[in-house]
Amino acid sequence: MEHAKAYFFLFFALVLIFIYFLVFVNTAYGHSVPDTYSLAPNTLLQSSNAFPANLTIIFSERPDPKVSYIHVTDSDRNRIDDGEFKITGEYERQATILLDTNKVHDGVYSISWLTLSKDDGHIAKGTYVVGVGAITDLTQTGESIVEHQETLTPIIAIIKTPIIISQVCILGFLIGHVMIWHGIPRNESRNAIHDLTLSRFRKIIVLSAVAISGASTILIFVQAYEVTDSGGDYFKNLGPLLYETSNGAVWITRIMCSAVVLLVIYIYSRQSTADAKTDVLRDIVNRKKSILLSILVVAVSISVASNSIVSHGASIQSAPQVAIITDFIHFSAVSLWVGGLVYLSYVFFPNLTHIASNIAGKAQQIVAKPDAISLFTLSRFSTAASISLGVIGITGLYLAWIHTNSIEDLLYSDYGNVLIVKLSIALPVLLLGGYHQFWIRRIFNKLSLFGSNKQAEEYNKVVNNKTLSSIKSTIKFEAILAICILCAAAFLTVTPLPTYTNDGSNQNAPNTPTSFQSQFEQVFQNQGIPMTLTISPFHLGFNNFTVSIPEASQNSSQISRVFIEFKKSDGSLGPIIARLQKINPGVYSIVGGYLSQPGQWDMRITIQRMGAYDLNYRLTETLNSTSASESEHMNMNMKMNMNMNMTMDSTLSENQNMPSKSLFFTYVFTILGIVVASLSVVFYIQARKSMKAIQNYLSLVK
């Protein structure tokens, strides 16, 4: 019991270490595909003079400039960019390259980009085209016209699969190894059981550690290949990728953790209590083994944490730390469950006869039977599995909720589809888990009919080799299905998240700005001073924000600075502060991708004045992912809350609340979460009750 407490403390310490890492990890603010472009896909420019001198793309995740690029080539494949991928904006999401406009002539230009995300380590790339001069329709050209994005998921997912399975196995084996046998007196039985199971236990852990190292190394080499442009120098990219990127840091972490695991398991396997002749010596060996197991747990937990730090959760915009911690908890709970199943199938059942015969003579005779030991072990595992499945369900629901925005996201995006596949495999696994608990309960109910009369003959009537063989098979089947879930999870980790849209358009498509000419313009009054806010073209992505104050209305020289604060009304983004530049007396402007997501935005315009109070104007505006012209016909609710002595709400058009899919979605997930939690608690209570009774009945645990 003392060691159980110690492991609890250790786990708690690990969580704190993990939080500590999170504090220093610069977490994500988006996803690694273009959100907005200064030169949008399929743009037709009238002449080469209109071609910009630089190209800016705001990515929804921080691209790593060490290996990311934007290349602009003409139809003869001549590059017109300077090849310098520079991070130029706030939050490190905006990248700019300079273009040589002297080389621009009429024709089609391909813009290819590749990003290695600093946040989740994913590589994404794509190409789109723009036209210059007398090209009437870009879709009629021979180039790849519509932007496409590649994320090379299948190969990466296949390489990641052994990493995930191995991490789950190590962590699950360690937890299972400690949890299942704790409470059994060490010097009587537990040491013997540990020694008997050591061979298979060690083999799986060694193989897993080697698999993690090998697959991680292959992964980084494949990623180097991915980021190498055709004709580029592979080894020139490999160096920075290994030593200067987050992917390299993850690779080094995994290699080091695997090395520690291998070293510790070697030392652990050399610590044999059989050689210890006295109780004192055995206690020393046991203490050493406990410490070694603790080190193993820490090492593999760090390895698991490296996954979570570069998971999809790291790329959400609101409280990514919570998502990362949730991902870590989710993975740990999965490890307990799946790793525990594999432990039972691969380590426990093959050694069952030896374990039983070893215990014989050290406990009551009935306990020595393999089926009794199985019943005892399964009842223990069932208790832990009930809780871990509850944790998996709740954390999984939370992760699905933050990564998807609607039922459409689940049904029509790649991410949603992989998630559905994963859940489809999980369903029979859950049913099998329920069946196993039912089996334990049924066996126990039958056993309890005999009361305290534990005669071996009567026991044999209830539990025999046939029933045991049946349960072994179903547990193995459950373990195989659970590993299939891990394969699906590996694919899920590399599948791009859906792009959230409110209009039901293709979620995987990027938010492509369109060249609408309409704009938002509104006049506000505060302290008798009119101010005009113009947002042009008022769409998702880059906009020009202009604040104008008529010279006649006040002394424009009095204005010192003008700011606009942007904040998503749901609190998921912002505040983002933009300081406007003075264009003319009384006119301040800035271009930027501040409206980077559809939804309701709160904006506050602050005009600082010398010798006078600031002028503050507030408005709330709904930005759809559709065009500005369309959005004007949609619901547009504007609230202007002016500073000082006036508060005014005004509606530009009919004020109809948009149906909130996310709210419905949230309700559904909340209800599902409550259901999962309740079921988990109910199953846990039942499993624990059975476990206590079985332990008591079999008199195994002191």
Add this chain to the structure above:
Amino acid sequence: MRKKSLPQVLAIATILVFSSVLATQSVIAHEERLYTIGDKDYWITVGSMNEPAFVDDKSGAEAFIVLADPADPLNSDSNGTKNVEGLEKDLKFEVTAGDKKKELQVEPAWQDPGHYEATFFPTIETTYNYTLLGTINNVSISLPFQCVPGGVEGEETQDNSTKQISEGVTLKATRGGFGCPASRADAGFPEPYVSNNELVNMIKQLGGNSTVK
């Protein structure tokens, strides 16, 4: 007393270490500047009390004054910095907002050496200027600081450019910034919050016939 196992001891030690590290990571948004005043380098950190400050809340201007680490003067977080105490008689804040101006004597913060406060209640959502006036190291100083609407976003990069401020006072580094007092309008619950100043203006607007006692 029951003896604890080694894993327990290690775990508790780890928790304590990392808890203390986490506790020290909390950062208050203030503006830090390195000045050479006379012959000494000082890090002077200025901001609003009780940030984030809201209109009608108790707030004020505050300054943290430390002697820079001679071995690493550009690092305000260096272990070699020393709090400068006893400046309360020599310093004051001049606070301006709009066309209003007020001088406030600083008080030493309770049990926090080198920390000086000048309390006031911001009554309007606007830009506040805090000018630290007085004498440090026998040199007259007048150091203006200005809040930023919405606060300072993004990573705080340190600007190490040098600028002569006045005789004997040289600015050598600047980092960070602090937000202006925000309106309670958005945070009011269950009824919208109306500031005292807004109430006064509303009453004024109701007409001269009304008399407020």
